Amino acid sequence: MPEAPVTRLAAAIEILVRAHKTAAPAPRGLAYLGLEGASGTGFHLLDALAARGIFRKYEFVLDVGAGLGGTSRWLAGRLGCEVVGTAASRAEAEAGASLTRRAGLAAQVRLVPADAAALPFHAAHFTHVWLLEALPRLPDPGAALRRGGTVAIQDLVRPDADRAADIPGWMPATAAERVAALERLGFVEVALRDRTAEASERSAQVLAARDRLLGRLRRDARCAQLVREREALAAALADGALRVVQIVARRP
Secondary structure, three states: OOOOHHHHHHHHHHHHHHHHOOOOOOOOOOOOOOOOOOOOOOOOHHHHHOOOOOOOOOOEEEEEOOOOOHHHHHHHHHHOOEEEEEEOOHHHHHHHHHHHHHOOOOOOEEEEEOOOOOOOOOOOOOOEEEEEOOHHHOOOHHHHHOOOOEEEEEEEEEOOOOOOOOOOOOOOOEHHHHHHHHHHOOOEEEEEEEOHHHOOOOOHHHHHHHHHHHHHHHOOHHHHHHHHHHHHHHHHHHOOOOEEEEEEEEOO
């Protein structure tokens, strides 16, 4: 059976970062320089997202749509909490778990394949639910927001209902639609903040690694879809077809 593209992506990330470590250490909480994320928005935004809620080693976070686990590892490595992240497939979960073991965080982070519309967890099992730029890819975003006391979302949204971003497999909504969906689900104290102006990655170290990764992926025909996704997201963010917002809310 041929390797899944996410497996190829994880291997490319691991190789690049291993070579990079000989020159400079990775920033705290970013064992893989944030290369796991498709959009390329800066991980410095997560400090603001974590300002709402308490994060300690006994806190238990559900990271919905975690992919290869970049955000899950950030939560564990920077804030010390325990995290379960959901992946879209077994191949993605296994590739992310391999990165997690190499980062020394396997005791705190578990990645599992799970359908966001039917999460395999008990009700009220988590103290926090995080969704980082995952909502536009979930088949039923509302179903993912059932668990936990505090929900924290970083989303890629359309600036208005009339403007669409053409990204295969993504279904961006407007910020107002996301807020309305949370309120329909019974969340209170819903707070929205537009982070577009500060969303770009600031680290020259990370930007250089990202360019090297994209160059490597372009040379691998099996990663063509991943390349198209990353390039389409970068173009949409650059021309204003997508904006970056953070939303936090509480389930009473």
